[in-house]
Amino acid sequence: MADEMKNHGSEKKYGQFHRRVFEANIVNFAIWATIAILIGGIVEIVPMFTPAGPEVSPDVKPYTALEVAGRDIYVAEGCYLCHSQWVRPMRAEILRYGPWSRAWEYQYDRPFQLGSRRIGPDLHRIGGKYPDAWHYEHMRDPRSTTPGSVMPSYSWLLTDRIDAGDVRASLVALKKTGTPYTDADIAGVEESLAGQGGEIVGRLREAGIESEADRAIIAVIAYLQRLGMDGRAALEKQGIEY
Amino acid sequence: MEKSASAGTGVPAAIYDDDIVKKFAIATIIWGAVGMLVGVIIALQLAWWPANLGLPWTTFGRLRPLHTNAVIFAFGGNICFTGIYYSMQRLLKTRMWSDALSKIHFWGWQLIIVSAAVTFPLGLSQSREYAELIWPIDIAITLIWVAFAFNFFGTIAIRKVKHIYVAIWFYMSFVITIAVLHIVNSLAMPATFLRSYPIYSGMTDALVQWWYGHNAVGFFLTTPFLGLMYYFLPKAADKPIYSYRLSIVHFWGLIFLYIWAGPHHLLYSGLPDWAQTLGMVFSIVLLAPSWGGMLNGLLTLRGAWDRLRTDPVLKFMVVGVSFYGMSTFEGPMMSIRAVNGLAHFTNWVVGHVHSGALGWNGMLSFAVLYWLVPRLWNKPLAKPKMATQHFWLATIGIVLYTVSMWAAGLMEGLQWRAIGDGGQLANPIFIDIVHRLEPFYWLRLLGGTLYFVGALMAVYNLFKTIRGPESVLTDASAPVPAT
Numbered sequence: 221m222a223d224e225m226k227n228h229g230s231e232k233k234y235g236q237f238h239r240r241v242f243e244a245n246i247v248n249f250a251i252w253a254t255i256a257i258l259i260g261g262i263v264e265i266v267p268m269f270t271p272a273g274p275e276v277s278p279d280v281k282p283y284t285a286l287e288v289a290g291r292d293i294y295v296a297e298g299c300y301l302c303h304s305q306w307v308r309p310m311r312a313e314i315l316r317y318g319p320w321s322r323a324w325e326y327q328y329d330r331p332f333q334l335g336s337r338r339i340g341p342d343l344h345r346i347g348g349k350y351p352d353a354w355h356y357e358h359m360r361d362p363r364s365t366t367p368g369s370v371m372p373s374y375s376w377l378l379t380d381r382i383d384a385g386d387v388r389a390s391l392v393a394l395k396k397t398g399t400p401y402t403d404a405d406i407a408g409v410e411e412s413l414a415g416q417g418g419e420i421v422g423r424l425r426e427a428g429i430e431s432e433a434d435r436a437i438i439a440v441i442a443y444l445q446r447l448g449m450d451g452r453a454a455l456e457k458q459g460i461e462y
Numbered sequence: 463m464e465k466s467a468s469a470g471t472g473v474p475a476a477i478y479d480d481d482i483v484k485k486f487a488i489a490t491i492i493w494g495a496v497g498m499l500v501g502v503i504i505a506l507q508l509a510w511w512p513a514n515l516g517l518p519w520t521t522f523g524r525l526r527p528l529h530t531n532a533v534i535f536a537f538g539g540n541i542c543f544t545g546i547y548y549s550m551q552r553l554l555k556t557r558m559w560s561d562a563l564s565k566i567h568f569w570g571w572q573l574i575i576v577s578a579a580v581t582f583p584l585g586l587s588q589s590r591e592y593a594e595l596i597w598p599i600d601i602a603i604t605l606i607w608v609a610f611a612f613n614f615f616g617t618i619a620i621r622k623v624k625h626i627y628v629a630i631w632f633y634m635s636f637v638i639t640i641a642v643l644h645i646v647n648s649l650a651m652p653a654t655f656l657r658s659y660p661i662y663s664g665m666t667d668a669l670v671q672w673w674y675g676h677n678a679v680g681f682f683l684t685t686p687f688l689g690l691m692y693y694f695l696p697k698a699a700d701k702p703i704y705s706y707r708l709s710i711v712h713f714w715g716l717i718f719l720y721i722w723a724g725p726h727h728l729l730y731s732g733l734p735d736w737a738q739t740l741g742m743v744f745s746i747v748l749l750a751p752s753w754g755g756m757l758n759g760l761l762t763l764r765g766a767w768d769r770l771r772t773d774p775v776l777k778f779m780v781v782g783v784s785f786y787g788m789s790t791f792e793g794p795m796m797s798i799r800a801v802n803g804l805a806h807f808t809n810w811v812v813g814h815v816h817s818g819a820l821g822w823n824g825m826l827s828f829a830v831l832y833w834l835v836p837r838l839w840n841k842p843l844a845k846p847k848m849a850t851q852h853f854w855l856a857t858i859g860i861v862l863y864t865v866s867m868w869a870a871g872l873m874e875g876l877q878w879r880a881i882g883d884g885g886q887l888a889n890p891i892f893i894d895i896v897h898r899l900e901p902f903y904w905l906r907l908l909g910g911t912l913y914f915v916g917a918l919m920a921v922y923n924l925f926k927t928i929r930g931p932e933s934v935l936t937d938a939s940a941p942v943p944a945t
Contacts, residue, residue, distance in 0.1 A: 238710050243625040246618045250634060253717060257639045257681075260722035260744070261646075261673055264737055265666075274665035274732060292657065296585040298523030298594075304807060308730040312879040315887050323732025326664030331590045334668055334731065338807040338878075339508065341892045368893055372507075372514035372521045386654065393653035397661055 274323035279454035282328045282399050283446065285412040288390050289382045290443025293436055295331065297374070304335035305344040305447065318345035318448065319460070325451035328399050340371060347449040352420050353427035355441045380436035384410045416442055478551040482564040484838050486544035487831065488928075489572055493540055494827070495921050496579075497532030498914045504529055505910050509903035519583040527594040528582040533819065534592065534682060536575045541827040542686040543571070543610075546633050548834060549693040550617060553627045559616030563609050570606035574599060586656050590671045592678050593647055597658040600648040607644065611637050628709040632689030635717045639681040647674035665732045673724035680720035683823050684752075688716075691759050691783060694830050698775045704761035712754030719748045726797035729806065738799075745797030752790035759783040774849035778829035781857055785821025789814060804879070809902070810871025813864045820860045820913055828852070828920055835924050844926035848919055855916035862909030870902035 242249040267273055283291060294300075307313050309320040321344050326332055350358075354365055359377050362369035388409045395401040405412070417433025420441055424431050431438060507513045507522045514521050547564065551557060558564050577599050581587070587594040595603070614637050618626065647670055650658035662670050696703055703709060725733055725741025760783055763776070770776050792814050796805045805811060836843045843849060877895045880888035889895055 235706055235710070239625050242631075246615065246626065249626070249631070250615070250638065253631075253635055254638050254642075256714060256718040257635065257642065257721050259718065260720075261642075264722065264725065264740060265670060265673060267734075267737075268662075268666040268669060272734060272736070274734065295589040296587060297521065298527060298587055298589055300589055300591075301523050301526045306731055308803070308806075310730070310803065310879065312881060312887060315881075316878070316890070316892075321732060323665045323734075326668075326732065329664045330659040330662070330667065331588060332664055332667040332671065333589065334728070336591060336727065336807070336811065338874075339896075366893055368897055370508065370511040370896060372511060372523075373516055374521075375516070376518050389653045390657070390659075393651045393657075393659050397651045397659050397663070399663075 274327070276327050277322075277324035277454060279457065280324055280327055280450040282394075282401060284416055284442070285387050285391060285405070285409045286416040286439050286442040287446050288394070289387045289413070289436075290439035290441070292390060293377070293440050294333065294443060299343075300333045300335040301337065302335075302339035302371070303341065303343045304338050305342065306334040307342055307344050313342070317342045319452060319455050321448075322451060322455075325448070328394075330394065330397060330399070340369075343444070343447055345448040345452070347445050347447040347452075351427065352423045352441050352445065353429055355444055356424055356427075356429055356431070356437060359437055359440065377437040377440055378431070378435060381434045382413070382436055382439050384413055384434075387413065477557050479547070479558050479561055479564060480838055482558070482561070482568060483544055483548040483834075485568050486540050486547060487835060487838060489568070490537060490540040490544055490827065490831065491921055491924055493532060493536035493575060494824075495914075495917050497529060497537050498910075498917050500525055500529040500532060502907070502910050502914050505903070505907045509900060509907050518585060524583050524585055524587070527587055528579060530592060531578050531582070531594065532575070534678065535578075537827065538683055538687075538823055539571065541830060542633075542636065542682075542690065543567070544834065545690040545693065545830055546614075546686065548838075549629055549690075550614075550633065553630060553693070554617060554621035554623060556617060556620050556622050558613055559620055560613050563613035563616075567606060567610045567613065570602065570609065574602055574606065577602070588650070588658065588660075590647075590660070590667075592675045593644075593671060596656055597648070597650050597652055598655065600644070600650075604641075604645060604648075607637075607641055611641060627692070628703065628706075628713065629689040629692040631713050632685045632692065635713075636681055636686040636689070639677060639685075639717070639721075643674045643677050643681065647671060665728075668728055668731070669725065669733055669737065672727040673721070676724040676727060677721055679818070680716075680723070683818065684720070685717065687786075687823055687826055688755050690826060690830055691755070691779075694833055695759055695762055695779050695783070698773070698779060698829070698833050699763050699766040699769070701762050701764070701766055704758050704764065708754050708758045712751040712758065715751030715754065716748075719744050719751060723748055723797070726802065729797075729799050729802045742797050742799055742802075746794045749791060749794040753787060756783055756787035756790070759786075774846065774853055775829050775833045777850070777853045778825045778832065778856075781853075782822050782825030782829060785817055785825065785860070789818035789822060792817065804875040805871060807878075808871035808875040809867045809899070809906075810875065813867025813871060816867065817860065817864045820856070820863065824913070824917075825856065828856070828917075831920065831924060835927055839928050841927055841930050841932060843923065844930050845923045848923050852916040852919045852923070855912050855919070859909045859912030859914075859916065862912065863906055864909075866902045866905035866909060870899050870906075873902075874899060 242252065307317045307319065307321045314320055358365040359374040361373050362371040388406060391401050391406050391409060395406065414433050417438045420438050421431050421433050503513065504522055504525050547558065578595055581596060581599065582594070586596050588596060618630070649661045651661060652658040660667050692703060692709070722744035723741055725737045726745045729738050729742065763780065770780060795801055796814060832843060832849050874895050877889045882888040
């Protein structure tokens with residue numbers, strides 16, 4: 221191959237530098253290629269850990285134990301493949317979904333779940349939009365609440381149970397990444413799960429649905445009802461109305 | 463070139479480890495069919511939801527990562543390794559540095575693929591797009607990649623030629639960059655053996671993941687495939703590369719510019735504006751080195767265009783390189799903020815990805831397989847006509863796929879944003895728009911199925927070739943004659 225290239229007389233001089241410095245010296249070549257591919261990433265990513273990065277807000281609180289459990293299910297099921305959590309600052313999106321999504325609203329999201337496709341609607345402002353019973357029925361059979369929905373049924377969430385020890389492990393890991401959970405939060409996981417779960421079970425009972433606080437569906441409802449709520453409240457506090 | 467390899471330097475073909483190349487080639491053929499089958503299934507699920515089967519393991523949310531990982535890392539990965547192990551031994555006129563590392567790389571990579579096929583249906587996923595595998599598998603990927611990298615650079619170190627051919631530059635950028643991307647993006651805090659949380663949060667996590675995700679396109683689906691193009695296209699056409707100078711300029715341009723483009727996935731998000739703008743600008747500039755590669759490939763065929771009528775390998779290559787040009791034009795266009803505002807979240811993106819994946823990666827992969835399998839096993843292609851039929855099925859399939867997704871994407875993008883005379887949403891009910899997409903989903907399913915059937919024809923044809931009678935013209939130890 222190299223011999224064939226030599227025949228390109230007009231390119232000979234130009235190529236000599238590249239052949240001598242890079243093609244004949246793999247260490248040199250690999251080092252310069254590595255530098256070339258590192259620059260863009262460094263310039264874009266490093267400032268994210270400085271004040272030039274995403275804003276943070278004291279108005280956004282970490283997810284509760286039950287919401288973490290619900291979020292874990294959301295992540296495991298790959299909900300983000302059909303639902304974004306990202307209202308863009310555009311008139312039609314604000315009309316359809318609510319206030320556009322701010323960077324600080326995601327500050328405790330690990331992993332981020334902005335999504336890249338809207339096979340179904342955006343969920344960043346789903347919190348408080350529907351009653352708990354709506355979500356329960358929707359997960360059992362999406363077509364019961366949204367006729368013609370193409371979403372699969374998630375009926376196993378109604379019977380699957382969440383494990384408090386598992387949720388505690390999640391909180392411990394999240395705390396290590398920097399989420400400000402206190403030792404009391406971690407010690408009180410069972411209590412927290414039962415408390416918040418019990419409230420949702422109570423509201424479902426009022427709608428004629430029997431469930432238990434440790435069911436997966438209860439955690440998912442808790443998470444969905446939390447989505448976008450801190451941001452909405454913070455924006456209202458700032459006097460921003462939509 | 464092989465002729466000169468054996469004649470000019472006295473290196474007999476038998477010194478090369480072709481056993482590992484055969485293994486990777488067979489893995490490519492099998493995983494390609496599996497990955498595309500899952501694609502057909504999830505395409506059906508969008509057109510007809512009961513295909514989710516009412517089971518946890520078969521929902522769209524669990525199967526979609528299986529499809530993307532299978533076609534990118536199993537089919538795409540294995541064809542790259544096939545081509546790399548075959549071509550770098552010949553270009554450097556030496557056997558791979560370590561047969562043991564080659565074997566570790568092969569079996570390790572297949573094991574990772576199997577573990578992905580088991581964990582995704584079980585709902586074990588990090589749900590970070592194209593980096594969904596759980597943390598223990600991420601560690602396995604790192605170890606196997608390091609084994610591959612040692613073998614790769616070790617082979618370059620013991621090379622019998624002085625200068626390194628352009629295909630290997632591109633392979634090198636693949637080896638280095640995928641290591642950097644995978645390690646930085648996968649950093650996470652384990653909670654249990656099966657679950658972890660990324661060390662980054664919110665928009666920073668989004669940026670890091672799209673830096674990774676976009677460059678998985680750049681350095682997994684582009685640079686190693688360009689390396690394959692630079693080796694196999696001149697071989698198949700029996701012509702030298704059009705321009706050495708162009709290959710230098712577009713190599714350095716491509717690897718430097720690509721890495722900046724990730725934020726175009728986050729336009730109109732909470733990502734700081736300066737980062738969004740950087741991503742957009744670099745994406746647009748990226749058109750230049752991308753087309754440099756396309757032109758260098760197509761112009762290599764000067765004087766050989768007549769062979770396009772008869773040679774299925776060249777047909778696949780030309781359409782593949784042309785789709786590379788089309789999707790690398792479309793990508794920069796979609797990165798323009800205003801265009802992205804319409805295209806983002808829609809099926810247009812799905813169409814764009816598949817014009818690259820089916821058109822560029824798929825067609826080039828099949829070209830390499832149809833060229834390489836007869837040479838590796840030293841047997842003529844069993845059904846040359848069937849390869850041409852495969853080519854036409856695949857081409858028609860891609861056209862149906864991309865056209866239906868463009869139409870669907872434009873329609874939903876426009877209907878989501880349409881405002882009525884009274885200042886209200888013209889289509890306030892989301893599900894109404896979903897229903898209007900249904901015919902396009904069926905059309906896409908048809909296109910994808912045609913492509914898949916073509917791939918099955920390749921499976922049949924290639925395995926029939928492998929199991930066919932020995933060629934009477936040459937014996938297995940002799941160097942393979944050039945076409």
